[in-house]
Amino acid sequence: MGKEMKHFTLRAMGYASVSAAAFVTALVLSSELFLAASLMSAALFILSLSLYPRRCEVTREMEKDTVFEGEKVRVSLNVSDQRHLGNLEIFDRVSPMLELAEGSNLASLSPGSRGFDYTINASIRGYHRIGPTFLRRWDPLFLWFKEEEIGNPSQLTVFPRISPGRAGELILKDRKYRPGDMRLKRVGLGKEFHSIRDYTTTDPFNTINWKATARTRKLLVNQFEAESVTDVMFILDSRLVSRVGTIRDNPVERCIRFCASLSNELLNRSNRVGLIIYGSSVNVMKPAAGSGAHDQILHMLTNSTPAGQITLGASITYSLPYLPPNSPIFILSALNEDPTIRDAVKQLIGRGHKVTIVSPSGIEFEKGVYDNKVIPKYVLKRIERDNLLLDLRAVGARVIDWDPSKDVIWAMEEVWK
Amino acid sequence: MNRSRIRPLHLVPSISLLLSGVIFTLIFGSFGSIEDWVMKGLGFVPFPVWFLSGAILSIGGHQIWKRWPVGTMKFVRRSFLILLGYIGIAVFVAVLTGEGEGMERITSSDPVRIWGILAWFIIASAPSFMGVLGIITRSRWARGGMALSYAILAASCMIYPQARSATIIGQDPLLSILFVWSIMIYMEGSNWIARYENENTPGRGPLLRRQVTFTILFLAVGSLVAYIPFMWGEGRFGIYEESTILGKALIGAVVLVPISLFALSKGFLDRRAKNG
Numbered sequence: 001m002g003k004e005m006k007h008f009t010l011r012a013m014g015y016a017s018v019s020a021a022a023f024v025t026a027l028v029l030s031s032e033l034f035l036a037a038s039l040m041s042a043a044l045f046i047l048s049l050s051l052y053p054r055r056c057e058v059t060r061e062m063e064k065d066t067v068f069e070g071e072k073v074r075v076s077l078n079v080s081d082q083r084h085l086g087n088l089e090i091f092d093r094v095s096p097m098l099e100l101a102e103g104s105n106l107a108s109l110s111p112g113s114r115g116f117d118y119t120i121n122a123s124i125r126g127y128h129r130i131g132p133t134f135l136r137r138w139d140p141l142f143l144w145f146k147e148e149e150i151g152n153p154s155q156l157t158v159f160p161r162i163s164p165g166r167a168g169e170l171i172l173k174d175r176k177y178r179p180g181d182m183r184l185k186r187v188g189l190g191k192e193f194h195s196i197r198d199y200t201t202t203d204p205f206n207t208i209n210w211k212a213t214a215r216t217r218k219l220l221v222n223q224f225e226a227e228s229v230t231d232v233m234f235i236l237d238s239r240l241v242s243r244v245g246t247i248r249d250n251p252v253e254r255c256i257r258f259c260a261s262l263s264n265e266l267l268n269r270s271n272r273v274g275l276i277i278y279g280s281s282v283n284v285m286k287p288a289a290g291s292g293a294h295d296q297i298l299h300m301l302t303n304s305t306p307a308g309q310i311t312l313g314a315s316i317t318y319s320l321p322y323l324p325p326n327s328p329i330f331i332l333s334a335l336n337e338d339p340t341i342r343d344a345v346k347q348l349i350g351r352g353h354k355v356t357i358v359s360p361s362g363i364e365f366e367k368g369v370y371d372n373k374v375i376p377k378y379v380l381k382r383i384e385r386d387n388l389l390l391d392l393r394a395v396g397a398r399v400i401d402w403d404p405s406k407d408v409i410w411a412m413e414e415v416w417k
Numbered sequence: 418m419n420r421s422r423i424r425p426l427h428l429v430p431s432i433s434l435l436l437s438g439v440i441f442t443l444i445f446g447s448f449g450s451i452e453d454w455v456m457k458g459l460g461f462v463p464f465p466v467w468f469l470s471g472a473i474l475s476i477g478g479h480q481i482w483k484r485w486p487v488g489t490m491k492f493v494r495r496s497f498l499i500l501l502g503y504i505g506i507a508v509f510v511a512v513l514t515g516e517g518e519g520m521e522r523i524t525s526s527d528p529v530r531i532w533g534i535l536a537w538f539i540i541a542s543a544p545s546f547m548g549v550l551g552i553i554t555r556s557r558w559a560r561g562g563m564a565l566s567y568a569i570l571a572a573s574c575m576i577y578p579q580a581r582s583a584t585i586i587g588q589d590p591l592l593s594i595l596f597v598w599s600i601m602i603y604m605e606g607s608n609w610i611a612r613y614e615n616e617n618t619p620g621r622g623p624l625l626r627r628q629v630t631f632t633i634l635f636l637a638v639g640s641l642v643a644y645i646p647f648m649w650g651e652g653r654f655g656i657y658e659e660s661t662i663l664g665k666a667l668i669g670a671v672v673l674v675p676i677s678l679f680a681l682s683k684g685f686l687d688r689r690a691k692n693g
Contacts, residue, residue: 011608014561020676024669025568029575030585033444033593034568036643040597043639048631085631087624103619110620111627140631141605142612 012143015045048141053086058115058133058150060092065154067122069161069257072101075130078115089136089145094120095128097247098156122158124248125256125302130154159298160253160260163408194223231272231287231324233353234259235315236304237333238279243306244334245365249404252306254360255332257408260301262330262415267294274322275300278315280308284322313340316347326352330415331397334362335388342388345397355397358411361385364404426613426625429606434548437567437599438468441544444592445574454577455533464541471542475549504532540570551607560607564600590647594640605632 019042026034057080063073077092092105103118122128131153138145196212199219207221236255243250263273267289274287275297283304285296312333323329329348335341335357348355363381367373389399400414442448442464449460482489507528515522523529543566551559578586605628613625 010557011604014564014604016676018564020674022568024666024674025572027665027669029572029579030665031571031575031588032590032647033571033575033588033596035646036590036593036640037568037597037600039643039646040594040601040636040639043642044601044632044635047635047638051631087627107619108624110623112623113620116619141628141635142608 053084087138251334251360311340433603467541471545
């Protein structure tokens with residue numbers, strides 16, 4: 001139970017003062033009118049305060065406590081006891097990053113009601129707090145209230161939105177060969193038998209299943225399970241300077257959504273995925289596979305807050321021991337305010353990594369904030385960025401210049417090409 | 418929300434204010450005699466005229482203030498200063514050049530009487546002026562000002578006839594209680610509007626009905642309690658003697674004024690703490 005506060009309203013004070021002042025005036029002037037005013041306002045005041053609601057408990061129930069961006073969550077507040085003549089006003093504090101989709105988190109309970117519901121829209125990733133709940137107990141005429149903080153806050157985990165990837169297989173040129181099999185329950189180019197299907201003119205002859213063909217008297221071919229043994233590393237720029245634009249749509253948020261979506265696709269295909277987030281510090285997750293890795297990546301992305309100014313060069317120097325040799329690397333960055341980018345990319349390519357840079361253009365986001373006005377500063381920045389992208393392509397990196405008007409699915413399609 | 422639509426809830430304070438004016442006129446039939454005392458010949462102006470002029474002034478003044486807020490406030494402030502300056506000069510001139518002895522020099526002075534008419538105009542039209550302003554602007558201060566100006570006007574209407582006849586002049590019990598009802602309903606009605614104006618508020622209907630029911634119930638109980646003193650008859654309460662009046666005033670002031678001051682100051686402090 002939190003701190004309790006008591007408040008008289010100005011109206012209550014007015015009635016009390018009128019009652020006292022009118023009584024004095026009634027005595028001085030021997031006036032029945034003033035006496036009536038005094039007694040009636042006193043009766044109103046005293047009777048209302050005498051019917052004050054008892055203390056009660058309020059419990060919060062959330063439909064679910066983990067959602068993805070854009071999903072809605074229903075929150076129900078239930079009051080333990082509502083048999084009284086006063087009024088109950090309940091306010092459930094909600095993180096300012098969440099939006100109310102339906103209903104209100106502030107409500108006066110109508111007579112006989114045992115609670116109320118509201119729906120919140122989880123519009124941005126993060127660990128959001130819902131609560132504590134504030135309960136105001138009023139007298140029937142709303143003259144006086146007691147306010148108390150009750151119940152514990154709940155946490156709503158909002159993971160970044162995952163966009164669906166294209167059907168088919170992501171072509172990662174360099175497969176990694178590990179001891180043992182990495183079989184996928186999907187048709188592919190592996191060695192393990194998967195199923196039989198009808199022959200098509202493009203099938204090689206050595207895949208024809210002669211026994212089955214003889215039995216059915218039509219050409220049938222064997223299909224094999226796909227195998228994938230690739231480690232993919234994501235390097236995410238989470239510096240404060242990369243958060244250009246609105247709080248809900250900026251390069252950092254785009255990169256986070258892209259990372260969540262692509263890592264999900266890669267993990268679904270049994271690849272191993274690792275993640276490095278740099279900003280105020282460098283957080284490294286070694287490549288891992290399966291649903292555990294998926295959860296770990298989502299939590300790391302959810303917890304990421306744009307801050308600090310650690311450069312790409314410094315973060316790569318720190319995390320080199322964690323980068324699997326020759327693994328494909330995705331650098332997700334707005335590529336602004338960082339003089340070490342060229343050298344860092346050169347260093348990675350020199351070590352044999354295939355580098356793909358997915359870069360939401362920070363200056364385009366900034367331009368969007370200023371109603372798409374083209375100012376000389378923008379033109380200079382644009383030229384500077386184009387030169388940088390050319391340099392990066394020249395050293396062998398694949399660069400995807402991500403225009404803010406294009407969505408995550410577009411960026412994923414670009415990677416698939 | 419469509420503000421131009423008139424809803425029954427919005428009519429409650431307006432009707433209550435109108436009723437209060439009607440009942441006040443009925444309670445204080447001797448209203449003209451006080452006006453005659455202020456300025457001979459002014460007694461023919463009945464209270465409803467002042468009431469109506471206050472309401473019109475309030476509506477007109479609010480329209481002007483909405484267009485020229487700074488200029489209007491400057492004008493009102495300067496007018497009050499001129500009024501105060503005028504009374505100072507008028508009293509000074511009356512003391513130097515007036516006829517008669519002592520206070521008579523001031524009370525019989527025409528310039529002072531002219532100021533009296535202005536002051537009376539402000540006092541007599543203040544209830545409706547403040548009341549209408551409270552409805553239009555939803556100002557709590559205007560609503561409080563309405564109740565206070567009614568109290569001042571009622572006290573003025575009681576003091577003069579009692580002092581002239583040296584007797585206690587009582588008021589009609591039913592009308593007195595009805596008058597208090599009209600003012601209380603005006604106050605509570607304004608609160609209902611503030612609280613339940615938004616028709617989309619969940620549980621609005623039952624909550625409003627409950628508050629209205631309790632207000633009526635409590636006022637009914639208050640009326641029963643308030644009616645008891647009327648049944649006592651005059652007794653000590655009705656004695657018009659200087660010492661009795663002073664004694665009652667002293668008891669009242671010693672016991673109740675501190676309570677009243679404490680209540681008011683606590684209210685203000687609570688509000689300030691709440692608003693940060």
